[in-house]
Amino acid sequence: MEYLIGIQGPDFVLVAADNVAASSIIQMKHDYDKMFKLSEKILLLCVGEAGDTVQFAEYIQKNVQLYKMRNGYELSPAAAANFTRKNLADYLRSRTPYHVNLLLAGYDDTDGPGLFYMDYLSSLAKAPFAAHGYGRFILNLPSFTVRLIDKEGIHDLEKLTLGAK
């Protein structure tokens, strides 16, 4: 399944996506890029239904670039995220909703780093960490208990918690 993850740091956002483009059971490409550069400081990660992802992401990408050409300055990440969400919402109750899950990561010169989670029902949330795919379940869990089994038996290791440090 397609997987996106994003983590916001003090002055950066780190995002990663898998590279597989699959068609039912066949992996057709192992080097597929799911990130779309909206501007110098904004990145859109997009997964979902086959044609919808590229069509929607490219539409957003071109519109953000058009904004810069028209107005001379770039959209902020929050504005870009809201623009994206509005488009998703507009198409949601049409005959052709876009089934895409998105992460928008950007750096605003005044507000700092920002990570925005959007899903196909056009929800939008600014979050310090977010993921799409099977990985999102792992991110929701606050901590992990770890045990090690070796020839001596079962050992309890230190609990892993998210963001403890």
Add this chain to the structure above:
Amino acid sequence: MALEDICSFNDTPVYHKWSSASAFEGTASSFHMTDYYSIGSRRPKTCETTCDVPLHFFIPALPNSAPFDRRHSSPFSPADHSVTVHRPFPLSHGTTTLGFAFQGGVIAAADTRASAGGLVACPAVHKVTPIHSHLVVTSSGSGADCMLWERILTREIRLYQLRHRQRLSIRGTAKLLSFMLHPFKGTDVCVALTLCGWDKEVGGTGCAKRSQDSSSLTGNSSSAAVSRQDVTAAVCSASPNSGPKVIYVCSDGARLQGDIISVGSGSPYAYGVLDRGLRWNLSKEEAISLAREAVFRATHRDAYSGNSVDLFHITAQGWKQRQREDLKEEYYRDMERKAKIVEERKRVTEVKAPK
């Protein structure tokens, strides 16, 4: 074009169709057309200036579109029910097609069986069709849809060439096709085309020296093959704007560029053979025999692929078609080979046994 007559394009002017289409609340086509304008494709601008039918090709014959209704004067059925013609047989996309790029160009191959459920409807179908001198398309999915869309693509590419005095690149062709198919997403249109072609260089920059990178892709190229490659180093490997291209376009909306693409029910078997034997540094004969072997193995195991294999080889000079080969011969040769191996093994064990 004859096709236009059948699809009744010439019955009414398109803008009239436009306004009548949009008058029917909820026709899928009119809604999608506005998407196109807002998506801002460059096409409408040029079309408006150079011809009077801006989105002529966007409204091929839908089963319940307005012109049909008016012509047959049947009660109008709203298009949003997406009533489609029911097929008399279940559709299974039985085929094996493949395309891959290597140092000597692009190979496109496919079997020739058209199946309708469990029936072999036709054992000698053309699944690989030339679009222009440097582009060939392999088709999979519904045979009728593929034939129609190949013709539409040929027409649009030719129109582009006439309007702009240069040929559209393969990537541009794939994008154009993908955009044309987008309105039909969610309907029963089932088209999975692999565009295999060679882009001519536009600028004078020539081939990027990607032969180093591409041989690292292959991993197990022998030194002998590498030295052969150096001799023909003028070949363009997959640089962004020229050279061999294999792009997969599907009616679901997927558009994938890659070095190896195989589509159809026999594609898992073909991928197995190709992933094992494919290197960038193959010679033309090796590549052709690899493609034949891949299709043969797929037709051997897949019930919906079979009969013969069509092979096209595309280079900077254009496409060349190999003669269609009946895979029955290949099967008998394979059986003989296996029989020989069994005999050999028996002889060896008999020699050992008397001890």
